[in-house]
Amino acid sequence: MPALNHPRPPTETLANGLRVTLRHAPNLKRCAAALRVAAGSHDVPLAWPGLAHFLEHLLFLGTERFPAGQGLMAYVQSHGGQVNARTGERTTDYFFELPPQAFAGGLERLSDMLAHLRMNPDDQQREREVLQAEFVAWSQDAEAQQQFALFSGLAEAHPLRGFHAGNRDSLPLQQPEFQQALQDFYQRFYQTGQMTLSLAGPQSLDELKAMAEAFGSVMTKGETVTQQAPIPLMDASAKSYQQADERRLDLLLALEALPDFSADALAFLCHWLNLAKPGGLLADLREHGLADHLKAQPLYLFAGQALLHIEFTLPAADSAPGIRERLMDWLGFFAEQDWDRLREEYATLLLRQQQVSSALQLARLDSEQREVGLSGPGVTALKLILQQVGAVDNFSGPWQLPAPNPFLHSEAAAANAGLIRGQTSAHRGLRTFAQDRSRSRRERSPMQFSQAWPDNGAEGAIYLRWRLDSAPDSHLQSRLENHLQPLREDARQAGVDFSFSASGNEWLLKLNGLQEPMPSVLEHVLKELTKPDAAVSQAESTSVALIPIRQLLKALPDHCLGLTANSDDAQPLWSSARWDGLAIGLSAQTQAAMGLALSRIPGTPDNQLTPPSSILAQHLWSTVDTASSEHALLLFCPTATQEMADEAAWRLLAHVCQTPFYQRLRVELQLGYAVFSALRQIHGQTGLLFGVQSPSVAPVELLQHIEQFLSRLPELIHALDDTSFKAQRQALADQFCSAALTTGQAAELLWQGKLAGRSSDYLTQLPEAIVRTDRTTLLAAARRLNQAEGGWLCLANGAAPGAPWQVAK
Secondary structure, eight states: OOOOSOSSOOEEEOTTSOEEEEEEOTTOSSEEEEEEESOOGGGSOTTSTTHHHHHHHHTTSBOSSSBGGGSHHHHHHHTTOEEEEEEOSSOEEEEEEEOHHHHHHHHHHHHHHHHSOOOOHHHHHHHHHHHHHHHHHHHHOHHHHHHHHGGGGSOTTSGGGSOOSOOTTTOOTTOHHHHHHHHHHHHHHSSGGGEEEEEEESSOHHHHHHHHHHHHHHSOOOOOOOOOOOOOSSSTTOOEEEEEETTEEEEEEEEOSOOTTHHHHHHHHHHHHHOOOTTSHHHHHHHTTSOSEEEEEEEEEETTEEEEEEEEEOSSGGGGGGHHHHHHHHHHHHHTSOOHHHHHHHHHHHHHHHHTOOHHHHHHHHHHTOOSSOOHHHHHHHHHHHHHHTOOSSOOOOOOOOOOOTTSSHHHHHHHHHHHHTOOHHHHHHHHHHHOOOHHHHHHSSEEEOSSSOSSSSEEEEEEEEEOSSOBOHHHHHHHHHHHHHHHHHHHHTTEEEEEEEETTEEEEEEEEESTTHHHHHHHHHHHHTSTTTTOOSSOOOOOOOOHHHHHHHHHHHHHHTOOOOBOOHHHHHHTOEEEEEEESOOHHHHHHTHHHHHTOOSEEOOOOOOOOOOTTOEEEEEOOOOSSSEEEEEEEEOSSSOHHHHHHHHHHHHHHHHHHHIIIIIISOOOSEEEEEEEEETTEEEEEEEEEESSSOHHHHHHHHHHHHHTHHHHHHHSOHHHHHHHHHHHHHTTSTTTOOHHHHHHHHHHHHHTTOOTTHHHHHHHHHHHOOHHHHHHHHHHHHTTTTOEEEEESSOOOSTTOEEOO
16 A cells, blocks of 8 residues: 555644644645634533534624625635534534635635624624524434433533533523623634644645645734633443433443543544454344444543443344443453554554545544554553443453454455456456457447546546336345445445445446455445345344435435336346446556456446436426425426536536525525535436525425525626626636546546436536636526426425426326
8 A cells, every 4th residue: 555645744833823734645636724723612601502603603704804705605615615614512623625726715714704703793693593493403303312312321510411502592692791701702712822723735835834824824823721621421430321212222431531542542442343243242242132233432522531422223122231241241352452453454444544535534634633543652541441441351252353354455456366367258358348448449338447537546436337127125225235334334444435326226336436446345345236135134224314405315316217116126126237337547457457346247238328317397396204393395407408508507507506595595584504506417417406404484485485596596697797707607617627626526427427428528528618608608597497498306395386386206
């Protein structure tokens, strides 16, 4: 595996007290910043719960220099980046990712908004209503309430027992005492002594440092503030407690007086606890009928305190009593082992994950200040943790250390190559194809090896699609996904993410990440999927219930195809399936290594394209039961034609809409906290997607607000002066140049282009078509959008309105 530059970059302190971590990663296409403020919800005066979260929201409302429409959120969105913030117990994080040419502008806006708090009463009033809407949703969300209830066994005065998100009652804006507390909190903590800035990007260290210094020069200079240590997690001598219901057991372990590097030690312990491999704890619990699933994670870590949560999903109500004893026995076994091999494998997988991490993931990782692996001091901390949790000295077993991850070592690739050398003549034909560099031959094959993306990088992608005679039953899909989970985890650790999903009568397997282990991962996945008993899982899926808007997003691809599930048997589906695929960024060596995997693909090769489904001029409404009192709606508006000019115009419409749509429905109308608009490609069909989740406004009314916004689109377009119009158009086109796209982004575009029948020059043609889209063309696209020439598809958790809407079949 290639060595990484600076697995954990050092942190230095600038003259003004700002701590900075700089990561030069020349392979990155984007840059990211993560600012951590050492203050959170537990640092707020007890009289004003939610103040820290409220302040985080206020800081995004714009400044005199950069009003909301020109502030960080609008700026990042206009350049195709991502931005967010999070208020934790003892820290508040602000982070964003941008193309290199726009990065300095993002940092400039972040520093300006943090340095100039906006205290306008009307802004505060509107933003408090957003927090109120979030509070209502939180109070009605069973999963959120269950998570909050986990803290009920802690000492009553510990801040983890309190409410910290904020609502109308806890944020009395009219009281001078509250306004003073808000100012005091801001002035005390939002200064350089409390901040750590982490930057990651392809720029040189000198360039990154210059940007960090420019950022720090705007911030108020200050000293480090000592955050008050909390009281003990639990009263008296108690160290743990548990909560149980019919199908779940939660074990909470309170740890005190932990040394440095305990965060690394807990991460290491949880990693091995969570593995489902033979000989491990979960495999033993399943074998004895005690538990189906296990998830271990620290819920809290500060000032030497930690709360370790181990959640068990139970097969039956009476299985809980024996679990704790088996857990302590395994911990006793684990404590007695030589951890050298485990530490080496753990460090390797962390390095692999860094290799495929985005700039934003790396910047956020650096802000955590974690070691890459378990250091010597981490081993000392782990031993103390195991003592505190009660690991037994005389374990009974039988236990064994997990087998090494087969994808983490190059031997797996060598073994795969050896298998290829012994293939039959039919397999050799596949291998010969994989090595063939002819574009025409590639494009005639059901597995196309794209020439539209360089093949000399570390990463690649593989897409495999099966078109079935009938749609798979959702329970079959769930069982197959669950069956693949252990393999998915091994692959993820090795730097390859894969997913297996169903939409209508199609199955789609996607692999993204490091290309070296990819052929071996693909071979293993196909072998598991086509086992006769592959759909028979040891346990049902235990996926967390999604909020309504996410349920609609998950259902949208199926509704775009207009098909329903009707088969729950995998084998007949495989035997009649027709498959095709696309590989991106794979070197000749990797392509050659795919021979055996390609020979395992079930079904009949078929490179005939299926035209994307069309709902021209129709208004179709699908009602989805989300089992929630919250209202949610998605509106998907496809292009009127499959022409490249239409796709370019729709993308520019989405770009122009994004910030005004959010500003209108979320900020001005206060309809809800989940408000977004974006361009989506689904099964090769390009469309505009609008989404809103609201605690109080019904779906039909949400649709009316969206329609009103769309009717004003021509005004928005006319309001842009020529300079702004050209700048926005160019910023959008720049997002699709090869220098800006990651391998994963390019792969998704090329796959959607394949489904839409685009040529192999799609990535070149798209930005050119965007730049050719003038104002007249965009206005015509807005008119066709409002007239629903391409059709409108609405998914909502409410009944359909009257004409022109029809209930989708």
